[in-house]
Amino acid sequence: MNFQAYVSLWAACFVGGLLVLYTIYSAKEAVDYMPQCPMVEPYRPSTYLANSQVIDTILHDHEFRNQSLVKLQNAIRIKTETHDDDPATVEDDPEYWSKFDIFESYLRSTFPLFYQNTELHKVNHHGLVYIWRGTNTTLKPLLLMGHQDTSPVPESTLPLWTYPPFEAHYNGTHLFGRGSSDCKNLVIGYFEAAEELMKTGFIPRRTVVFSFGFDEEVSGVRNRNAQWLEQKFGSKSMYAICDEGGVSLTTLDGTTMAVPGTGEKGFLNLWIDLKTPGGHSSVPPDHTSLGVMADLMVKIENDPFPSYFTPQNPTYYQYVCLAENSATIDKELKKNILSSQASPLSNKKVREYIESSRWLKYYIKTSQALDVIHGGSKSNALPEFVQLTINSRVAIEESIHSALEKYLRNVKNVAQKYDFGLSYQLKNEPAVEIFPPTPQGDFLVHTDEYFDVAPLTPINDNHWKIFAGNIKHVYEELIWPDIYQGPNAHNPIIVSPGIAPGNTDTKYYWNLSDHIYRYRPGEYTSVETSAHGVNEWIKFDSHLQIIVFYFQYIQSVDEIDD
Ligand SMILES: [Zn+2]
Known part of the structure; x- marks a missing residue:
């Protein structure tokens, strides 16, 4: 065998080997991957x-x-x-x-x-x-x-x-x-x-x-x-x-989807009160309670809640359904969605993709909106009381307590910086002291308006098969039979939890x-x-x-x- 023939043979073996490896790898991938989108057939009475x-x-x-x-x-x-601001009860104002x-x-x-x-x-x-x-x-x-x-x-x-x-x-x-x-x-x-x-x-x-x-x-x-x-x-x-x-019907990457809500985020209205001694404006401390509250507000906004992409959240299935069924979805994104639970890097990339849209990001994370601020009363008097209202919609993977913990972390930080007291109080529970009151001022974090993340509706049972199947029946067979029936039928509608x-x-x-x-x-x-x-x-x-x-x-x- 001359050298050239040897090189050719070696190259052929190498390429052949790669092909075999690739075939084994793709077959393995095909065998390992089980579709996860809870697909259903049309269901009709x-x-x-x-x-x-x-x-x-x-x-x-x-x-x-x-x-x-x-x-x-x-x-x-x-x-x-x-x-x-409606009357609190019907009895308060029956006429209204x-x-x-x-x-x-x-x-x-x-x-x-x-x-x-x-x-x-x-x-x-x-x-x-x-x-x-x-x-x-x-x-x-x-x-x-x-x-x-x-x-x-x-x-x-x-x-x-x-x-x-x-x-x-x-x-x-x-x-x-x-x-x-x-x-x-x-x-x-x-x-x-x-x-x-x-x-x-x-x-x-x-x-x-x-x-x-x-x-x-x-x-x-x-x-x-x-x-x-x-x-x-x-x-x-x-x-x-x-x-x-x-979501009634939407088209994403060429795929028509209906997305019934099978879960619901939690809800939290949180109030942060700050009390400081009053006094004359001519001799203010370096930071009035308004300034301290502003510092806290910046800290809160610079510390957003984390995002999650887990099967615990029905949104996960929305993307999996898309990845499994769309013919036009970006290949890299598809790969990352399907390997998101095995690969932390893929998971991160999917989260980055979802978080790039303000309209989509809160499907996978807790929101924080600083909505109301009250404080101060006069131009020549130091503000004695400042109150901040924050609204959060709590991610499926979190709880009211974990959301509260993150806010307390922010407040602790500021309370320590200015040597203020800090306590918190949940509805119908006694106040809990974290730092004792000080002459400089005191924070109170409290809420009586919250409810936890909703329990998830199962998606692999007969109830889902009938509900989701009826959506397909109504749209594919009754409303748009011309589009979804026959030899040139459009890709079927995907009903995904969300x-x-x-x-x-x-x-x-x-x-x-x-x-x-x-x-x-x-x-x-x-x-x-x-x-x-x-x-x-x-x-x-x-x-x-x-x-x-x-x-x-x-x-x-x-x-x-x-
Ligand atoms: Zn409504």
């Missing part, structure tokens, strides 16, 4: 074909559309705004809250068939609980939720609205108005879906309960519906709970079911509809989709014995 006429009417009939439009328009026209009587009588006159077939219980005056009794009392009821109130329209924003917020203007495709997407559309949609079922002669085996609060937009502190239901039906007595929230950065009334309902789905059918992501903002809108087709979805979902869960 057995009555699907028998009811095709009704479904067709809901989605495509002109007259139905017009009647449905008027029902939602008139609901928007009844002002049911709630405000942060009477707008919910008007709303309820509107429901009564608009949906007579619904009222004939259900029992209405008014809880704490304006909480509405309707019970549509099923014939089989051994089956756990399905609970459908929403809220009657809307976020307020501040006077100052009125000129910015293209159409007045309570006019409910319809332009032929879109409906504009406060509550059109958050969430009178959902509430009215439930009524319409149930009435369409009632018209077909449907009598449920499984009881359906409807529960509508009246102060969700101001934390729902007056909502007693959940306690009432727990007393009447018992804890964990509901088959599943559906409420607003989640979380919403905000909160819903479901926080009071954890004891009633392990299966909570926060999702509103519709052709939009949740942010696009300007809920809480100027020119809130929905595409009216989205409203009809709510009706069809619940028409099918109620029947689907009625047929099973889980």
Whole structure:
């Protein structure tokens, strides 16, 4: 063998060896990687074909559309705004809250068939609980939720609205108005879906309960519906709970996704009080309490909460579903998502990617917003009292206590620097002293407004298969069969679990079911509809989709014995 032949043979062996290694490696990778996206098949009730006429009417009939439009328009026209400074209880100012009587009588006159077939219980005056009794009392009821109130329209924003917020203007495709997407559309949609079922002669085996609060937009502190239901039906007595929230439909990297919320972040309002001795402004200390508080504020903002990318957070599955199914996702990102749990470097890269967007980063970390500051009273007097209010939405991987610890770390740092006292106090608990009071001043960190991260809804069970499967059935088979059926069908819709950065009334309902789905059918992501903002809108087709979805979902869960 001459030298050249030897080199060629050696090179061939080397390349061949590499190929073999590569093949083994890729095969191993293919074998090792188990898909994690909780994919489901479309799920339809057995009555699907028998009811095709009704479904067709809901989605495509002109007259139905017009009647449905008027029902939602008139609901928007009844002002049911709630405000942060609303009377603490209904008894404090019954007149103020009477707008919910008007709303309820509107429901009564608009949906007579619904009222004939259900029992209405008014809880704490304006909480509405309707019970549509099923014939089989051994089956756990399905609970459908929403809220009657809307976020307020501040006077100052009125000129910015293209159409007045309570006019409910319809332009032929879109409906504009406060509550059109958050969430009178959902509430009215439930009524319409149930009435369409009632018209077909449907009598449920499984009881359906409807529960509508009246102060969700101001934390729902007056909502007693959940306690009432727990007393009447018992804890964990509901088959599943559906409420607003989640991402209705969105397209990411060429993949259409629906993202029902199967988790919810925690909530914390924290107050930091600082008391210092007063005195004349002509002889101030180097740092007044305002200056010290400013120092603390800078420290807090420069010490953000960490981010996480773990399967504990449903957001993880959203990215995994995308990585497993998108044909156009960046290859490097895909690789990092799929190896994020084995490789700390990949995990870091995915977090960096998500954190590069302000709109996405808080899906994976606790937020901290310094929202209110009070302090000082006179230009010639030293400020004796300063108070800072911070709002945090707590990451799935954290807790109220871990969030509090991080803030205490910041305050300790500043208290030591200026030789101040420090204590903290949680709702209904005695104050805990960290540093004793000093003549210079004292910090008190306290909160009575918080709730922990919500328990996660399971995503690998029959409940999920039916809920997520109905979304696919409704969109792929009923709404867009031309796109998703046949030989040239588009890639299927991915239904992925997820979380919403905000909160819903479901926080009071954890004891009633392990299966909570926060999702509103519709052709939009949740942010696009300007809920809480100027020119809130929905595409009216989205409203009809709510009706069809619940028409099918109620029947689907009625047929099973889980
Ligand atoms: Zn809402």
